[in-house]
Amino acid sequence: MEVYLAVKRKALGRLEEALDRWQNSPAAPTRELLELTVVEKDAAKALGIDPARYRAIQETVARLTALKGRQEDALRLERELRRSVEELRFQAQHTKDQATREFLQAQITSLQEALARLAEERTQQTADEASFVVLSRYRVEMAQLQARQDRVARRLREAWGAAAKRPAASRPAP
Secondary structure, three states, rough: OOOHHHHHHHHHHHHHHHHHHHHOOOOOOOOOOOOOOHHHHHHHHHOOOHHHHHHHHHHHHHHHHHHHHHHHHHHHHHHHHHHHHHHHHHHEEEEEHHHHHHHHHHHHHHHHHHHHHHHHHHHHHHHHHHHHHHHHHOOOOOOOOHHHHHHHHHHHHHHHHHHHHHHHHHOOOO
16 A cells, blocks of 8 residues: 555655646646646656556556445445334334235335345455455545545646647647
8 A cells, every 4th residue: 555655655646746846837848738647657666666567457456446446335335224114013013904005015125135136245345354354445535536636637727728729829739
């Protein structure tokens, strides 16, 4: 995680600096404003980290982040399904019509099967729990870096929009 965060910080810093130079000097070259993956690769090299190793770490972080998100979604879904089961049971207890009661019971059974599948998936994900603990320790910094990346992307879009409105002679070459 430390490698991932260090490279991300350095890459975003480089992009911010290049963007500042470009915005403050219309003649500044824009080749410094490369795609984030290229800047990350250069930042990894500058930090003495093998870019292939960084890419593997980045892929692992992305996989674990997505897996953790799915796990959190599954927990929310599980809570909602349990609430729905309780509501259906209440309705079934208070209905007099046999057909309605059977329909509600079928719905309850279906939701209970879905709950069982979610519980089984959760038990299969325990192998990643140690990684989730590490990921959660860095969650705040990862969110801050993502917000910073979003700001850089917005600034870049705004700068390109402003550059498109400038006369061609004062526009930096792409």
